Amino acid sequence: MKDVTYVRIHKSQEYLSSLGKIGYRPLFGGYSLAVEGVVFAMVAEGELYLRACEQCADYFSKKSAPSLMYSKRGLPIALNYYRVDEELWENQDKLIQLSLQALRSAQREKTQRKFCSRRLKDLPNLSLNIEVMLREVGISDPQTLQLFGAKRSWLKLRHTRKAVGIKVLLALAGAIQGVHEAVLPAQVREELTEWWRRYERRHHHYSDH
Secondary structure, three states, rough: OOHHHHHHHHHHHHHOOOOOOEEEEEEOOOOOOEEEEEEEEEOOEEOOOOOOOOOHHHHHOOOOOEEEEEEOOOEEEEEEEEEHHHHHOOOOHHHHHHHHHHHHHHHHHHHHHHHHHHOHHHOOOOOHHHHHHHHOOOOOOOOHHHHHHHHHHHHHHHHHOOOOHHHHHHHHHHHHHHHOHHHHHHHHHHHHHHHHHHHHHHHHHHOOO
């Protein structure tokens, strides 16, 4: 059985070489296939299984593709991987397209997990001071910050601290995108600056009356 599995691994590496350098290692009684440490497929008992993702779920459910089964303490568990049949092997373009979708989806999830497991102060532009300020207004983790977005998060800060200005708004936008505020796209920076100016004009106007 091992020989059939290795043949399938090498065939997969050859067919899907356009995705990047594909490495493999033992996992769940079979072998995982990964590009730069991101697992997007499995090979078990000589068959290739692609990791389930939103974009490829339709294709596999229409074909009633079987899931990869893994036995844990004698109990069969269906893993989130769909079997690639002969018809798909013969349609290399489709196989590459579905594999790329599986890989992209796995990469997004990995980035998301990394983002979610961090503290606010670990994000670009955010100091311990800003983290404390955000916690005071109920934003205590990166997911909540992402959920609220830069503008709403800034408004929450502004309600409690009048001194919070454009710099903090841009810092929040950069943190959400995972970049230093200096490299925010010009379009994003202009839109936020314009929004901030309008807010300041409106509130300055009211505070004078």
